[in-house]
Amino acid sequence: xxxxxxxxxxxxxxxxxxxxxxxxxxxxxxxxxxxxxxxxxxxxxxxxxxxxxxxxxxxxxxxxxxxxxxxxxxxxxxxxxxxxxxxxxxxxxxxxxxxxxxxxxxxxxxxxxxxxxxxxxxxxxxxxxxxxxxxxxxxxxxxxxxxxxxxxxxxxxxxxxxxxxxxxxxxxxxxxxxxxxxxxxxxxxxxxxxxxxxxxxxxxxxxxxxxxxxxxxxxxxxxxxxxxxxxxxxxxxxxxxxxxxxxxxxxxxxxxxxxxxxxxxxxxxxxxxxxxxxxxxxxxxxxxxxxxxxxxxxxxxxxxxxxxx
Ligand SMILES: C[S@@+](CC[C@H](N)C(=O)[O-])C[C@H]1O[C@@H](n2cnc3c(N)ncnc32)[C@H](O)[C@@H]1O
Numbered sequence: 159x160x161x162x163x164x165x166x167x168x169x170x171x172x173x174x175x176x177x178x179x180x181x182x183x184x185x186x187x188x189x190x191x192x193x194x195x196x197x198x199x200x201x202x203x204x205x206x207x208x209x210x211x212x213x214x215x216x217x218x219x220x221x222x223x224x225x226x227x228x229x230x231x232x233x234x235x236x237x238x239x240x241x242x243x244x245x246x247x248x249x250x251x252x253x254x255x256x257x258x259x260x261x262x263x264x265x266x267x268x269x270x271x272x273x274x275x276x277x278x279x280x281x282x283x284x285x286x287x288x289x290x291x292x293x294x295x296x297x298x299x300x301x302x303x304x305x306x307x308x309x310x311x312x313x314x315x316x317x318x319x320x321x322x323x324x325x326x327x328x329x330x331x332x333x334x335x336x337x338x339x340x341x342x343x344x345x346x347x348x349x350x351x352x353x354x355x356x357x358x359x360x361x362x363x364x365x366x367x368x369x370x371x372x373x374x375x376x377x378x379x380x381x382x383x384x385x386x387x388x389x390x391x392x393x394x395x396x397x398x399x400x401x402x403x404x405x406x407x408x409x410x411x412x413x414x415x416x417x418x419x420x421x422x423x424x425x426x427x428x429x430x431x432x433x434x435x436x437x438x439x440x441x442x443x444x445x446x447x448x449x450x451x452x453x454x455x456x457x458x459x460x461x462x463x464x465x466x467x
Pocket of ligand 1: 217219222241
């Protein structure tokens with residue numbers, strides 16, 4: 159059963175320490191876990207919050223929402239929404255925002271979710287199975303140019319063109335791809351060079367997952383929203399699992415960690431910096447040994463600066 163599959167939370171203590179650092183003991187404010195997953199970080203945050211503290215979580219996945227229902231704590235609530243909806247919260251209403259990006263182990267290990275080439279299942283890959291289009295539905299009509307662009311941009315795959323052509327040729331000859339095994343087999347037959355220790359379909363699967371869930375667009379929107387939602391002194395903690403995500407987080411923090419001069423008004427005072435970059439943290443060797451999935455994690459921490467008077 160899917161519910162019994164476990165997720166080992168990555169950087170558990172490090173993330174919660176970074177989020178709550180600077181807050182008083184038993185903090186009172188409202189904290190955000192933007193990616194509830196199986197609630198590893200959320201449960202840890204709740205242990206540290208005071209009686210008046212609040213934790214608001216988000217997740218797109220109905221299975222995560224079902225898991226959250228098991229938390230019997232009046233201080234906790236969850237929204238079944240993408241975390242871009244952080245933008246709906248009142249300005250300066252959050253004491254801290256945590257994002258632990260990507261997919262959970264139960265998602266990737268469930269054949270019926272279609273995230274992995276390791277198991278055969280429907281070619282779905284939606285985090286939110288209650289809405290939107292699956293990868294199979296999209297591939298049934300997408301044009302070769304768009305498929306190639308997605309594989310190139312989000313998978314950084316050298317063979318994007320040949321893979322896209324093979325997908326469309328197969329659709330014309332035998333009907334659209336329906337399963338993960340069909341996609342994995344087609345990519346393996348098209349990609350001519352093998353990266354050591356990596357399945358040839360790794361990059362294509364990553365690309366389709368990022369595309370179908372609009373992951374990078376939603377990350378950018380949520381980061382922008384966090385600037386308005388965070389109180390001065392509030393922490394933004396983001397754990398990424400691949401370089402495309404981490405680049406966005408790194409650039410976002412860098413962009414807002416400096417004063418910005420308006421080139422069209424060179425004598426006007428600069429726009430104040432809105433974040434202070436605090437840390438970049440990787441899992442310890444011990445954590446990577448105990449949880450190999452943590453090896454690619456990078457956590458970045460920034461603090462919302464005081465709003466100038
Ligand atoms: C790595 S897991 C989080 C694990 C969690 N920190 C824990 O310890 O159990 C990522 C979760 O974020 C969710 N997710 C990913 N992108 C999302 C988005 N844009 N909006 C809301 N939830 C998202 C996924 O459905 C998944 O459940």
